[in-house]
Amino acid sequence: MSALIEVEDLTRSFTVRRRAGRFRRTTSTVRAVDGISFAVDRGEMVGYIGPNGAGKSTTVKMLTGILVPTSGRLSVAGVDPARSRTELTRRIGVVFGQRTTLWWDLPLRDSFDLLQRIYRTDPARHRANLAEFTELLELGDLLDTPVRQLSLGQRMRGDIAAALLHDPEILYLDEPTIGLDVVSKGRLRSFLRRVNEERSVTLLLTTHDLQDIEQLCSRVMVIDHGSLVYDGSLAGLHAQGSSQRTLVVDLVDEAPPIDVPGAVVRRVEGPRQWLSFPVEASAAPVVAAVAAAYDVADLSLQEPDIEDVIRTLYTG
Numbered sequence: 618m619s620a621l622i623e624v625e626d627l628t629r630s631f632t633v634r635r636r637a638g639r640f641r642r643t644t645s646t647v648r649a650v651d652g653i654s655f656a657v658d659r660g661e662m663v664g665y666i667g668p669n670g671a672g673k674s675t676t677v678k679m680l681t682g683i684l685v686p687t688s689g690r691l692s693v694a695g696v697d698p699a700r701s702r703t704e705l706t707r708r709i710g711v712v713f714g715q716r717t718t719l720w721w722d723l724p725l726r727d728s729f730d731l732l733q734r735i736y737r738t739d740p741a742r743h744r745a746n747l748a749e750f751t752e753l754l755e756l757g758d759l760l761d762t763p764v765r766q767l768s769l770g771q772r773m774r775g776d777i778a779a780a781l782l783h784d785p786e787i788l789y790l791d792e793p794t795i796g797l798d799v800v801s802k803g804r805l806r807s808f809l810r811r812v813n814e815e816r817s818v819t820l821l822l823t824t825h826d827l828q829d830i831e832q833l834c835s836r837v838m839v840i841d842h843g844s845l846v847y848d849g850s851l852a853g854l855h856a857q858g859s860s861q862r863t864l865v866v867d868l869v870d871e872a873p874p875i876d877v878p879g880a881v882v883r884r885v886e887g888p889r890q891w892l893s894f895p896v897e898a899s900a901a902p903v904v905a906a907v908a909a910a911y912d913v914a915d916l917s918l919q920e921p922d923i924e925d926v927i928r929t930l931y932t933g
């Protein structure tokens with residue numbers, strides 16, 4: 618095995634017990650990950666997406682050594698994660714958007730100091746990394762604030778710095794932009810791009826935000842019902858399905874379905890109409906054609922979400 622992450626026919630099953638009547642219980646087996654194979658090279662930024670319950674977290678838990686596979690082969694940075702979990706911990710960083718890995722009551726600075734001792738990072742290296750991340754993530758004014766007093770966006774920046782202070786080779790990010798406003802999302806994404814470019818950190822990102830993938834990942838893997846159903850570029854994923862963007866048009870008055878080239882009316886509700894057009898097309902000509910021919914009160918554009926894109930993989 619030579620890629621940084623190599624996964625071969627990986628499977629993880631869970632036994633689930635359910636009540637069936639007052640005294641009886643039945644057991645069934647859930648194959649959360651069902652024979653997936655892939656390889657990720659050093660420096661890649663890969664999006665790992667799929668609907669709820671598809672098997673994303675289970676895969677990442679196996680890659681980080683938290684869960685032992687039921688079968689299959691797995692190598693991360695040259696080691697078997699479940700067998701060499703302690704060694705691997707020094708070489709990976711993990712960020713969960715939904716919960717913090719920092720100490721709730723401690724100021725950020727103390728959390729970072731504790732991590733330096735836990736990972737036994739060289740003190741000079743730790744100081745240099747901390748100075749760089751403090752500047753890039755604008756953490757300067759926050760270092761003495763207890764984590765519980767930070768806003769979600771501030772806390773997330775702290776979590777990302779914490780995950781990178783020990784110079785990991787791989788960073789796993791689970792919904793890193795969830796709940797953040799547009800500006801914070803943008804800042805976080807450019808920081809991650811920079812970390813990837815300058816430090817060659819390999820990024821594996823699970824997200825429900827298509828823009829995370831668009832702006833960060835050259836490659837996307839789609840998992841559904843435990844199986845890998847797509848592995849390639851985001852453009853290829855859009856092309857394989859038939860992802861649509863939606864233009865929501867509020868007309869001044871009710872009207873018959875709007876008739877403009879390149880877009881199709883999907884729904885009409887009073888003066889509001891929903892027009893869809895392919896995701897790779899520009900919205901500009903559609904907007905111009907609608908504005909030229911109709912009295913428009915308002916317009917808004919909706920991008921497809923990841924669930925929409927995956928759904929079109931099956932429906933075409």
Ligand SMILES: Nc1ncnc2c1ncn2[C@@H]1O[C@H](COP(=O)(O)OP(=O)(O)OP(=O)(O)O)[C@@H](O)[C@H]1O
Pocket residue numbers: 631632633647648649667668669670671672673674675676
């Ligand atoms: N510890 C467990 N015991 C039993 N079943 C589990 C366990 N962990 C996960 N599962 C089941 O395995 C399947 C995959 O779950 P997983 O958490 O990996 O999905 P996911 O893609 O991360 O979903 P989400 O986007 O909702 O986080 C689901 O059917 C889930 O109910």
